Amino acid sequence: RRALDYFQKHADSVDLVVTDTTMPYMNGIDLSVKMMAAKPKIPIILCTGFTTLISAEEAGLKGIRDFIMKPFKIRDMAWRIRKILNKDKE
DSSP states (O other): OHHHHHHHHHGGGOOOEEEESOOSSSOHHHHHHHHHHHSTTOOEEEEESOTTTOOHHHHHHTTOOEEEESSOOHHHHHHHHHHHHHHHHO
């Protein structure tokens, strides 16, 4: 809820969102949908350790830019972030 509140107040200064599927009060999928409703082109990376909650294909259909399974290496996350930000500059 705090992330959504921050995003709603500062959406213009947020370039990318990394969220988890499992969080208290609101899951990452619902958070992503609400953020994209306010800023449709916001790139979002969804992290999950549970393959039954959402698939990479379902995430993509919802507009989520990337999907990464936990555990992951920091360099893998950094590569995904750089790839998304570079693509958005093109």
